[in-house]
Amino acid sequence: MTGAWAAMQRVFEERGQQEIDEGRVAGLAALAARVRELSELLLLTRADEAEVAVVTRELEVLNRRLAEAGRGIPPAAEVGDGGVVRQLGSPVTGALNTLAPPIEIRVSADGTARSEFTLGVLYEGPPGFVHGGVSAMVLDHLSGCAASANGTPGMTAGLDLRYRRPTPLGVPLSAEAKAVRVDGRKTFVESRIIGPDGRSTAEATAVFIMPTR
Amino acid sequence: MTGAWAAMQRVFEERGQQEIDEGRVAGLAALAARVRELSELLLLTRADEAEVAVVTRELEVLNRRLAEAGRGIPPAAEVGDGGVVRQLGSPVTGALNTLAPPIEIRVSADGTARSEFTLGVLYEGPPGFVHGGVSAMVLDHLSGCAASANGTPGMTAGLDLRYRRPTPLGVPLSAEAKAVRVDGRKTFVESRIIGPDGRSTAEATAVFIMPTR
Numbered sequence: 001m002t003g004a005w006a007a008m009q010r011v012f013e014e015r016g017q018q019e020i021d022e023g024r025v026a027g028l029a030a031l032a033a034r035v036r037e038l039s040e041l042l043l044l045t046r047a048d049e050a051e052v053a054v055v056t057r058e059l060e061v062l063n064r065r066l067a068e069a070g071r072g073i074p075p076a077a078e079v080g081d082g083g084v085v086r087q088l089g090s091p092v093t094g095a096l097n098t099l100a101p102p103i104e105i106r107v108s109a110d111g112t113a114r115s116e117f118t119l120g121v122l123y124e125g126p127p128g129f130v131h132g133g134v135s136a137m138v139l140d141h142l143s144g145c146a147a148s149a150n151g152t153p154g155m156t157a158g159l160d161l162r163y164r165r166p167t168p169l170g171v172p173l174s175a176e177a178k179a180v181r182v183d184g185r186k187t188f189v190e191s192r193i194i195g196p197d198g199r200s201t202a203e204a205t206a207v208f209i210m211p212t213r
Numbered sequence: 214m215t216g217a218w219a220a221m222q223r224v225f226e227e228r229g230q231q232e233i234d235e236g237r238v239a240g241l242a243a244l245a246a247r248v249r250e251l252s253e254l255l256l257l258t259r260a261d262e263a264e265v266a267v268v269t270r271e272l273e274v275l276n277r278r279l280a281e282a283g284r285g286i287p288p289a290a291e292v293g294d295g296g297v298v299r300q301l302g303s304p305v306t307g308a309l310n311t312l313a314p315p316i317e318i319r320v321s322a323d324g325t326a327r328s329e330f331t332l333g334v335l336y337e338g339p340p341g342f343v344h345g346g347v348s349a350m351v352l353d354h355l356s357g358c359a360a361s362a363n364g365t366p367g368m369t370a371g372l373d374l375r376y377r378r379p380t381p382l383g384v385p386l387s388a389e390a391k392a393v394r395v396d397g398r399k400t401f402v403e404s405r406i407i408g409p410d411g412r413s414t415a416e417a418t419a420v421f422i423m424p425t426r
Contacts, residue, residue, distance in 0.1 A: 004342065004379040011340035027265040032255055034272045035248065038279070039311040042245055043302050047282035052240040055275050059247045062268050066251070069260035074334055089256050091336055091344050098252040099312050099335050121287055122312050123304055125354075127224035129217065131304050132369045133353035137346030141338075144345075156345045159374040166217040166368070 005155070005211040015076035025075070025088065029095040036098055039122055085148065092141040103138065103175075105145050112178045113145040119169055130167035135193055135202040142177040143189040143206035150179035152187040154208035167193055167201040177206075185210040218368070218424040228289035238288070238301065242308040249311055252335055298361065305354040316351065316388075318358050325391045326358040332382055343380035348406055348415040355390040356402040356419035363392035365400040367421035380406055380414040390419075398423040 047055070075088040075096060091099040103117040115138075125131030140159055147153050167173065177191035187210075192203040260268070288301040288309060304312040316330040328351075338344030353372055360366050380386065390404035400423075405416040 008340045008342065008379075015340065021262070024262040024265065027262045027269065028255060031265055031269040031272065032252075034269055034276060035251055035255065035311075037276050038248055038272065039245075041276060041279040041284075042241060042248065042311065043287050043309055044284040045279040045282050046285045047279050049234070049237040049240045051278065051282060052237065052244055055278055056240065056244040056247055058271070058275055059244065059251065062271055063247060063250050063254060065264065065268055066254040066258040066260050069258050069264060071254075071257040072259045074256050074337065077340075089334070089337060091338075092346060096256055097335060098248075098255065121302070122310060124287065124302060125304075126368070127221045127228065127290075129221065131350070131354070132357075132372070133305060133350030136349035136353055136372060136374075137344070140346035140349055141344070155339070155379070156376050158376065159345065159349060159372075161349075161372040161374070163369050163371065166221075 012077065015073055016078075018073070018076055020076065020078070025096070029088075032096050032098050036122075039098065040120060043121055085145070090141070092137055103141075105142060107145065107149040110178070111146065111149050112176055113142050113149055114174065114176045115142060116172060116174045118172050119167075121169065124169055126166060128169060130169055130173075130201075132161075132163055132202075135163070135167055136161055136204075138175055138193065139177070139191045139202065139204040140206065142175050143191045143204065144208070146177035146179050146189045146191070147187045147206070147208040150182070150187060150189075152179065152182055152208065152210060154185070154187060154210040156206060157186070157209045158207040159204055160206075161202060161204045163202050164200050165195075168195060171196045173201075185212075225290065228286055229291075231286070231289055233289065233291070238309070242301075245309050245311050249335075252311065253333060256334055298358070303354070305350055316354075318355060320358065320362040323391070324359065324362050325389055326355050326362055327387065327389045328355060329385060329387045331385050332380075334382065337382055339379060341382060343382055343386075343414075345374075345376055345415075348376070348380055349374055349417075351388055351406065352390070352404045352415065352417040353419065355388050356404045356417065357421070359390035359392050359402045359404070360400045360419070360421040363395070363400060363402075365392065365395055365421065365423060367398070367400060367423040369419060370399070370422045371420040372417055373419075374415060374417045376415050378408075378412070378414050381408060384409045386414075398425075 088096040181188040394401040
């Protein structure tokens with residue numbers, strides 16, 4: 001684990017040396033929003049095979065333009081207001097990661113990490129409901145934020161999820177996480193996703209361990 | 214839970230009435246592959262703000278074309294060879310879902326569900342490593358396949374994840390899941406992700422409960 005931790009620190013530092021041009025980031029975030037729309041359209045469109053083929057060829061041209069500009073490294077994570085980490089490339093919260101809904105997380109004065117979000121058809125598991133693995137991903141990420149907000153970040157050692165009822169798609173959800181106990185190098189975080197009726201749909205207990213250096 | 218189960222069955226049946234045109238599906242899968250490339254380029258490209266703006270405007274045109282063809286409903290899940298369910302829209306395995314790596318799952322004669330896959334920069338959590346929530350999503354999904362292959366599908370009631378070491382990005386990984394015990398309406402499934410060195414990076418125990426009808 002120590003080797004992996006050192007490797008993470010190296011990558012983290014390398015990325016931090018990039019300059020962040022906020023205008024360019026806003027432009028890339030707008031592009032990411034369009035890609036999310038395209039992803040949803042791709043699942044739902046009634047376009048026929050010929051029309052899909054035309055769109056595919058035109059998309060190849062756009063990809064080539066971006067590829068010809070050269071490839072760099074992913075954007076740096078930065079610590080923003082209130083200690084919340086802005087990870088532009090995160091698959092859960094990243095404005096520049098088209099996999100991310102994205103969810104925005106804020107941390108209140110008592111250390112609770114909270115978020116409100118709606119998950120569309122791309123996040124579906126059972127017909128009409130959120131994929132259990134997506135709920136797991138959100139709670140894993142939010143729990144990590146709560147551990148960091150507690151001043152005891154670390155590597156996730158365990159995540160124990162209880163699914164109480166199906167989480168509905170396409171309606172406003174909220175989620176919250178809070179560190180409840182620190183025991184030596186271990187931090188325990190409780191988290192949950194809350195449906196529109198105020199009841200928990202999924203709950204988790206996460207354990208984070210601070211690596212030794 | 215019974216109400217949600219009935220709702221799932223209704224949506225499932227509605228979708229199953231769609232005709233599946235394999236040529237069109239192949240075309241949409243090719244488009245999805247290009248969208249995955251675009252998503253990765255968006256995180257890595259060195260294109261400047263003006264270039265990104267041009268690509269964004271052209272993508273808006275493509276989205277409009279797909280939107281003007283009208284929106285339908287997501288593709289149906291189908292049971293394919295060997296009882297493996299093909300879910301074209303799944304965020305984990307769906308060829309038409311751009312969030313999915315996608316991972317292909319096969320079930321061997323002894324009921325073990327297995328997959329080999331590589332996760333790129335879009336799936337990153339700690340710098341250089343797979344997001345823990347992504348590992349959770351893969352194990353959740355694979356465990357569900359193993360429960361179904363065992364003839365005892367159901368709703369996920371719990372998923373207990375142990376992260377043994379960081380899971381590396383950009384290298385071949387494998388994962389496997391198998392039902393180990395059935396107790397009344399509960400099925401217990403053990404699963405793990407295996408790194409290139411053959412060691413488990415993450416392990417999980419999942420519990421599935423068959424709904425009463």
